Amino acid sequence: MRPEASVLHLDLDAFFASVEQRDKPSLRGKPVVVGGVGARGVVATASYEARVFGVRSAMPGGEARRRCPHAAFLGGRFGAYREASGQVMARLRALSPLVEPLSLDEAFVDLRAAESVPGYDTATLQRVVDELRAAITEATDGLTASVGVGTSKFMAKIASELAKPDGSRIVEPGTEVALLAPMEVGVIPGVGPVTVDKLQRIGLHRVGDLQDVDVDELAQVLGRNAATALVALAHARDDRPVEAEREAKSISTEDTFERDLTDVAELTAILRRDARAVARRLTASGLFARTVTLKLRRHDFSTITRSRTLLSATDRAEVVASVAEALLAGVDVTDGVRLLGVGVAGLTDVLQEDLFAEDPPALAEADAAPGAEPTSAPDEEPEPPRRAGWTPGADVEHDEHGPGWVWGSGVGRVTVRFETRTTGPGPVRTFSEDDPRLRRC
Ligand SMILES: [Mg+2]
Known part of the structure; x- marks a missing residue:
C-alpha cells in the first residue's frame, strides 16, 4: 500500500445500457436491459432505471423480464461499445502511460506515472479527477464515469463503487481501515459467495470483524494463505501493481x-x-x-x-x-x-x-418489442425460430425514413424506431421483413 493516493479506478456507469440510451433518445430515462434476449441469454448490463426493479448483470433474461417486463430488452451493439471504450482508454492514456484495462468499461490508472499530476493532495487529485470525468463525457458524447482514487487498487475500486453513479471519491491515506470496517466482507476482492458463507458461519460479517480476527483461528477455516491475505486486505494492505499487460489469471x-x-x-x-x-x-x-x-x-x-x-x-x-x-x-x-x-x-x-453470438437473440414480437405488455413467462415458451439480423436494438437504415433501430420483429415484419443520438425521440414504423428499402447496418 502506497503512502499517497495514486491509484485511480475508473468505471463507466451502466456502460452498455448508457450507450444505448445515448443513441436511442426514446429510451433515455427508461429501463433498458442489454442482453438476456435469447432463451438462455443473461443480462449484460441494466440501466439504473431497470436496476430499481432488481434487474442485475448476469441474471437470466427470463427473470429480468419478470422483474421489469416493461424494459426495452436489446441485443448488444459491440461496435458502438468498442468505439466508446477506445475513446475512454485514449483519455486515460493521455493522463498516464500506465493504464490497466480490466474490461471495456473499467481500468486502473497509475498516477505515479502521470507527469501531468503535480501532487497527491486531495485538492489536486480532485481537480485531476474532475477534468478526467469531464473529458470522458465530452469524448464519448455524454457517457458518464465514476472514479475512485486511493492508496491501492483495492481502495481505488472501493472508492469508485462508493462514487457511483456519475461521481468521484478520493480516499485519503490513513482513513482506509475506518472506511472499510462497516462494509460487508464480500467487498474484498476474491471473496465470493462460498467464502462469504464460510465467514458468516463463524460470525464474521463485516470487514471490521476481519480486522479484529485472530489469524490462526481464521486459518483453520480458510487455510493459512487465504486467511493471511484476507486479513491484510481487511486492513487495506494491497500492493498489487498497476500493470499495463496483466498476467493471465x-x-x-x-x-x-x-x-x-x-x-x-x-x-x-x-x-x-x-x-x-x-x-x-x-x-x-x-x-x-x-x-x-x-x-x-x-x-x-x-x-x-x-x-x-x-x-x-x-x-x-x-x-x-x-x-x-x-x-x-x-x-x-x-x-x-x-x-x-x-x-x-x-x-x-x-x-x-x-x-x-453463442446464443443469438430469439425474436418473438411480444417479448422482443420494447414497451410490450408482459406475456406469460418467456422461458416457459418454446424458443421461437431464430432470424438472424433483426436483433432488437440493432442499427438499420431505410431509404425513405433514414437511420433507426430495430424495435421489434416477428411474423415477417420489422418495426423500426427512426431516431439517432442527435435527433429527439423518433417515430415508429413497421415494414415487411423483405422490404428492399430497409437495410441492416
Ligand atoms: Mg461499469
Missing part, C-alpha cells in the same frame, strides 16, 4: 490417479466433473473465461497441455466440458493417464459480445 482443477486410467469413458466423466467444479468457481467469482485448457500426465510422467480459445467468454459447465472433451479426443490415452485436469484462463468480469 486462471482457474483450474486436477486429479491424480492411484492407477493409470485408459478408459475414455471414465476419463470423460472425470473431465465433466472437473469442468463443473471450474465453472462453479467462475460463477462464484463473477468471472467468465475465454480459454479452456486440458492438462494430462501420461504413465511416463510426460505432461501435455492443450488449449482452445473460445469465441465466447463463458462460465457454463457444459461449454467448458465440451471443449475439454474435444481436446481429450485429440490425445492418445491408450498407454494410461496418471493425472487429468481442466483449467480456464483469459478471465473477464464482463459478459462479452460473443456470449450473444
Whole structure:
C-alpha cells in the first residue's frame, strides 16, 4: 500500500445500457436491459432505471423480464461499445502511460506515472479527477464515469463503487481501515459467495470483524494463505501493481490417479466433473473465461497441455466440458493417464459480445418489442425460430425514413424506431421483413 493516493479506478456507469440510451433518445430515462434476449441469454448490463426493479448483470433474461417486463430488452451493439471504450482508454492514456484495462468499461490508472499530476493532495487529485470525468463525457458524447482514487487498487475500486453513479471519491491515506470496517466482507476482492458463507458461519460479517480476527483461528477455516491475505486486505494492505499487460489469471482443477486410467469413458466423466467444479468457481467469482485448457500426465510422467480459445467468454459447465472433451479426443490415452485436469484462463468480469453470438437473440414480437405488455413467462415458451439480423436494438437504415433501430420483429415484419443520438425521440414504423428499402447496418 502506497503512502499517497495514486491509484485511480475508473468505471463507466451502466456502460452498455448508457450507450444505448445515448443513441436511442426514446429510451433515455427508461429501463433498458442489454442482453438476456435469447432463451438462455443473461443480462449484460441494466440501466439504473431497470436496476430499481432488481434487474442485475448476469441474471437470466427470463427473470429480468419478470422483474421489469416493461424494459426495452436489446441485443448488444459491440461496435458502438468498442468505439466508446477506445475513446475512454485514449483519455486515460493521455493522463498516464500506465493504464490497466480490466474490461471495456473499467481500468486502473497509475498516477505515479502521470507527469501531468503535480501532487497527491486531495485538492489536486480532485481537480485531476474532475477534468478526467469531464473529458470522458465530452469524448464519448455524454457517457458518464465514476472514479475512485486511493492508496491501492483495492481502495481505488472501493472508492469508485462508493462514487457511483456519475461521481468521484478520493480516499485519503490513513482513513482506509475506518472506511472499510462497516462494509460487508464480500467487498474484498476474491471473496465470493462460498467464502462469504464460510465467514458468516463463524460470525464474521463485516470487514471490521476481519480486522479484529485472530489469524490462526481464521486459518483453520480458510487455510493459512487465504486467511493471511484476507486479513491484510481487511486492513487495506494491497500492493498489487498497476500493470499495463496483466498476467493471465486462471482457474483450474486436477486429479491424480492411484492407477493409470485408459478408459475414455471414465476419463470423460472425470473431465465433466472437473469442468463443473471450474465453472462453479467462475460463477462464484463473477468471472467468465475465454480459454479452456486440458492438462494430462501420461504413465511416463510426460505432461501435455492443450488449449482452445473460445469465441465466447463463458462460465457454463457444459461449454467448458465440451471443449475439454474435444481436446481429450485429440490425445492418445491408450498407454494410461496418471493425472487429468481442466483449467480456464483469459478471465473477464464482463459478459462479452460473443456470449450473444453463442446464443443469438430469439425474436418473438411480444417479448422482443420494447414497451410490450408482459406475456406469460418467456422461458416457459418454446424458443421461437431464430432470424438472424433483426436483433432488437440493432442499427438499420431505410431509404425513405433514414437511420433507426430495430424495435421489434416477428411474423415477417420489422418495426423500426427512426431516431439517432442527435435527433429527439423518433417515430415508429413497421415494414415487411423483405422490404428492399430497409437495410441492416
Ligand atoms: Mg461499469
